Amino acid sequence: MSGTAVIVDYGVGNLRSVARAVAACGSEPVLASNAAKIDRAEKIILPGVGAFASCVEALDAHSLKEPVLRAMNDNRPILGICVGMQMLLDKSEEFGEHAGLGRIAGSVVAIPREGVDGVQHKIPHVGWSPLQPSGAGWKGTILEGIEPGSNCYFVHSFSARPERSDVKLAVCDYDGIEICAAVRTGNLYGVQFHPEKSGPVGLRIFNNFLSLPAA
Amino acid sequence: MKTIRLIARLDVKAPNLIKGIHLEGLRKIGDPAQFALKYYEQGIDEIIYMDIVASLYQRNSLGNIVTDTTENVFIPITVGGGIRSLADVEKMMRCGADKVALNTSVVQRPELITEIANRFGSQCMVLSIEAKQSGPGCWEAYVDNGREHTGLEVVEWAKQAVDLGAGEVLVTSVDREGTRKGFDVVLTRAVADAVPVPVIASGGMGATEHLSEVVLEGHANAVAMADILHYGRTGLDEIRASAANDGISVRSI
Numbered sequence: 303m304s305g306t307a308v309i310v311d312y313g314v315g316n317l318r319s320v321a322r323a324v325a326a327c328g329s330e331p332v333l334a335s336n337a338a339k340i341d342r343a344e345k346i347i348l349p350g351v352g353a354f355a356s357c358v359e360a361l362d363a364h365s366l367k368e369p370v371l372r373a374m375n376d377n378r379p380i381l382g383i384c385v386g387m388q389m390l391l392d393k394s395e396e397f398g399e400h401a402g403l404g405r406i407a408g409s410v411v412a413i414p415r416e417g418v419d420g421v422q423h424k425i426p427h428v429g430w431s432p433l434q435p436s437g438a439g440w441k442g443t444i445l446e447g448i449e450p451g452s453n454c455y456f457v458h459s460f461s462a463r464p465e466r467s468d469v470k471l472a473v474c475d476y477d478g479i480e481i482c483a484a485v486r487t488g489n490l491y492g493v494q495f496h497p498e499k500s501g502p503v504g505l506r507i508f509n510n511f512l513s514l515p516a517a
Numbered sequence: 518m519k520t521i522r523l524i525a526r527l528d529v530k531a532p533n534l535i536k537g538i539h540l541e542g543l544r545k546i547g548d549p550a551q552f553a554l555k556y557y558e559q560g561i562d563e564i565i566y567m568d569i570v571a572s573l574y575q576r577n578s579l580g581n582i583v584t585d586t587t588e589n590v591f592i593p594i595t596v597g598g599g600i601r602s603l604a605d606v607e608k609m610m611r612c613g614a615d616k617v618a619l620n621t622s623v624v625q626r627p628e629l630i631t632e633i634a635n636r637f638g639s640q641c642m643v644l645s646i647e648a649k650q651s652g653p654g655c656w657e658a659y660v661d662n663g664r665e666h667t668g669l670e671v672v673e674w675a676k677q678a679v680d681l682g683a684g685e686v687l688v689t690s691v692d693r694e695g696t697r698k699g700f701d702v703v704l705t706r707a708v709a710d711a712v713p714v715p716v717i718a719s720g721g722m723g724a725t726e727h728l729s730e731v732v733l734e735g736h737a738n739a740v741a742m743a744d745i746l747h748y749g750r751t752g753l754d755e756i757r758a759s760a761a762n763d764g765i766s767v768r769s770i
Contacts, residue, residue: 316615319613319615322591423519424714424738426640426684428738455562457640458640477519500592501591
């Protein structure tokens, strides 16, 4: 494991679990609640839990939005988790329309209340779903070495809909509805599921992320 | 078919994992964090910790146990028992919990459901219901481990709580709890069909076929298991294989 990976601490989410997962990969977890720490970071983990707008606002209110955007401009490896992934898109429709960080073209929309069979299903989508490859495959990405069909833990009511299908790294299925499970453009990654709650598979994903070459 | 979650429910009277019958007559079993780790390594999907004396003492004493557990257990953890305020929720989250399960305090003050959902997200707010049958197709919600009446009809209460922001409902049948006679399938189905959020069936699992019943006939989205695991009567491998054999999708390990 090389370099430092910081976890953006802007007052939301279960940071302890993310930090423990990083530690379990043999890396020292560093929480960053100020711009200087993020500017120095080689790799950045951007968690997010709760409503989209409150996450974006909290990031801004903690003056951490600009340093995160700078890291994206530098193409430093970044991993957005759950709402941290959703924030990478242009906008979300959760509780009205709200702007995201705009690094992946597309929007975040509500998961349809019915499966393709027309039968109402449970929202939020909670549970373990198998990841399937999408786009250019997993080699050289944070999903390298993960068996297609491996299960990860999801809990969400909204999901990302990127405009370009080549940014989709993995998808999963919810009653016939395709859920975008992971995105990638360059060194910018996002996962809808919670790798810190996805057992050994999730730890492998963290390990891959922490092993990415620095920008 | 959606993947059904298999959940280990660990009732705790700190510092011990305990098990009762009808939520009473408690026996000590061991160190809860050790059991949680064992189940994690065997591939359980989630852990529920329930402090079963917390409401009596008006506090939850699970913080340290949750912290110990999250050192090496990387799956979702729900904590319940004696959680009465936003500050209590925040404390549990800081200890590493992902969700909280509330019963007594939200019966007393249902608005707390909305406050928790707004602050931490609905996915974090699990409504815990202790249900006792009061007549054919009728169940009353209880508090304090099935001792105190609330006068609330279970299905109506579940619907109200979901409208207020509960993101999941844990339905424990006090009648079946600890009996190993199987889940209250009719109760589970009544709640699961009435609310748009996932429902966890709890109380009564004594054999693998009980899981299939409560999923296929009771429409449960998740199944909580306690003494079938704690006493090692049936292994998780066997439970998963039996579910798959009955056409139920479970996480492949």
